[in-house]
Amino acid sequence: MITAEHLTKRYGAHTAVDDVSFTVRPGIVTGFLGPNGAGKSTTMRMIVGLDRPSAGRAQVDGAEYRRLPAPLRSVGVLLDAKAVHSGRTARNHLRAMAATHGIPSSRVDEVIELTGLTTVANKRAGSFSLGMGQRLGIASALLGDPQTLILDEPVNGLDPEGVRWVRGFVRHLAAEGRTVLLSSHLMSEMAQTADHVIVLGRGKVLADAALSELVQAWTSTRVTVRSPRLSELVSLIAGPEVSIASSGPGLVEVSGATPQRIGDAAAAAGIPLHELTPTAGSLEDAYLALTGEAVEYRSPALPATGAHHDDTRIEKLS
Secondary structure, three states: OOEEEEEEEEOOOOOEEEEEEEEEEOOEEEEEOOOOOOHHHHHHHHHOOOOOOOOEEEEEEEEEEHOOOOHHHHEEEEEEOOOOOOOOHHHHHHHHHOOOOOOOOOHHHHHHHHOOOHHHHOOEHOOOOOOHHHHHHHHHHHHOOOOOEEEOOOOOOHHHHHHHHHHHHHHHHHHHOOOOOOOOOOOHHHHHHHEEEEEEOOEEEEEEHHHHHHHHHHHHEEEEEEOHHHHHHHHHHOOOOOOEEEEEEOOEEEEEEHHHHHHHHHHHHHOOOOEEEOOOOHHHHHHHHHHHHOOOOOOOOOOOOOOOOOOHHHHHHH
């Protein structure tokens, strides 16, 4: 189990992590999310003793990382896959790490096979692709067969097979009762992997909840409606809490009204429906709604193009 208690990190006048408290529990995969500059990497570095907190503390299984008698056997960490001597082969890199903890060479061979590095195990790490470098970083994290895993962007650079493998493997580890903290910017992948999410923004905890609860709290179901008498139907379901936007000829996206309400209104008025499709909110929707005011580095708006959705209000449809 990982615990952070009032964790704070200041760099001069800048506060990168501001009074952060959370618990990462065993048996589930916990996603660690936040915009660039939110303080995720700094928090993970403090958990594993690479940065000293300005205030508060972080512990793994009740002890600070620097107090652990055999860190590799307690915590597997992937923060920077490039933190490898470029002249060493993958096998020799892992053997050097293993020697510090008395880990047998047989375990090195196990993690090489487990992470798909067998064919490149005797090649220098400096020649590795981004994906192979990530696999070597994951192998390093697994070397001590730890009860706790902290992985920062582990699928970065991996091909679809590798992404699927990481997803299945971390869920398998959690099912064994291990603690897994997983950071990623890929919301679609996190939605398939995490059970619980912690969201940081500008150094503060914005959310700490089960993934399903977060999505439910920060999104609403949208209903795609298609009808040849759309304007009539829209006038029947319109209301102060109903948002309606055109997404094509004879087609609208409705928020704030259930499919049952829309269908009943259409049936009562004899209005034919050609489509009535509810779409639940996604983790990406919830994340963007939650972090909208906490984005430090914002991308510029895209220029308008000829092909775009018409987001004008429904009043213009009639």
